[in-house]
Amino acid sequence: MVSRAGVHEKGSINVNDIVENIKQREDFGSAGAIGLFIGVVRGETSDGGGVKVEKLTLEAYEEKADEVLGSICDDLSCRPGVVDVQIHHLIGDFSVGDDLVYVAVAGAHREQVFSVLREAVERYKSEVPIFKKEYVISEGGRSECWVSEKQHQHRAVNL
Numbered sequence: 001m002v003s004r005a006g007v008h009e010k011g012s013i014n015v016n017d018i019v020e021n022i023k024q025r026e027d028f029g030s031a032g033a034i035g036l037f038i039g040v041v042r043g044e045t046s047d048g049g050g051v052k053v054e055k056l057t058l059e060a061y062e063e064k065a066d067e068v069l070g071s072i073c074d075d076l077s078c079r080p081g082v083v084d085v086q087i088h089h090l091i092g093d094f095s096v097g098d099d100l101v102y103v104a105v106a107g108a109h110r111e112q113v114f115s116v117l118r119e120a121v122e123r124y125k126s127e128v129p130i131f132k133k134e135y136v137i138s139e140g141g142r143s144e145c146w147v148s149e150k151q152h153q154h155r156a157v158n159l
Contacts, residue, residue: 002017002018002021002088003070004021004070004073004084004085004086005066005069005070005072005073005086005087005088006065006066006069006070006088006089007060007062007065007066007069007088007089007090007091007130008088008089008090008091009090009091009092010090010091010092010093010094010098011092012090013088013090013102014099014102015036015038015099015102015104018086018088018102018104019034019036019104021086022034022083022084022086022104022106025083025084025106027083028083028084028106030083030108031083031084031106031107031108032107032108032109032110033106033107033108033109033110033113034104034105034106034113035104035105035106035107035110035113035114035116035117036102036103036104036117037101037102037103037104037117037120037121038099038101038102039099039100039101039102039103039121040097040098040099040100041053041055041056041094041095041096041097041098041100042096043096043097045134045136045147046147051136051137051138052136052137052138053096053134053135053136054096054135054136054137054142055093055094055095055096055135056093056094056100056132056133056134056135057092057093057094057132057133057135058089058090058091058092058094058100058130058131058132058133059091059130059131059133060089060091060128060129060130060131061129062091064129065089065128065129065130068124068127068128068129069087069088069089069124069128072085072087072120072123072124072127072128073085073086073087073120076105076116076119076120076123079112079116080112081107081108081109081112082105082106082107082108082112082113082116083106083107083108084104084105084106085103085104085105085106085116085120086102086103086104086105087101087102087103087120087124088101088102088103089101089124089128089130091130101124103117103120103121103124105117105120131146132146132147133145133146133147134147
C-alpha cells in the first residue's frame with residue numbers, strides 16, 4: 001500500500017496504484033465516486049507565448065513537500081462526504097506528455113468529489129515546494145529557466 005501523499009521519483013508510482021490504494025481503505029464502501037486529476041507536461045509554455053517546451057526537470061524540497069501534501073490531504077479529507085484525498089507529485093526529468101502529478105478524491109457523491117478535487121489541485125500548486133525547470137525551443141534557440149507557478153514568468157538563459 002502506498003502513502004496517501006508525497007513526492008516520488010518518476011516511474012515509482014502510477015495512477016492504478018493510487019486507485020487501488022483508495023479502494024483498500026476500510027471506509028471505501030461509503031464512496032460513490034473517485035475523481036482523478038492527472039497533470040501532464042504541456043508542449044508549450046504556460047505564459048501564453050507559444051514557446052515550445054522540449055522537456056522539464058522537477059525537483060522538490062522533499063521533506064517539506066511531503067509534509068505539506070499530507071497536510072492538504074488531511075485537511076480536505078475532513079470535508080463532509082469525502083472518504084479520501086491523495087496527492088502524489090513526481091520528480092525527475094520529463095518529456096512532453098509525461099505524467100507529473102496525480103490527485104485523487106473519493107467521496108460519497110460527485111459534487112463533493114469535484115469541488116475537493118479542484119481545491120486540492122489549486123492548493124498543491126500554490127503551497128508545495130516543487131520547482132520546475134523548462135527546457136524550451138524558440139526562434140532565439142534553446143534555453144532553460146526555472147519557472148514559478150505563482151509568477152508565471154519565463155526568464156530564459158540561452159544555451
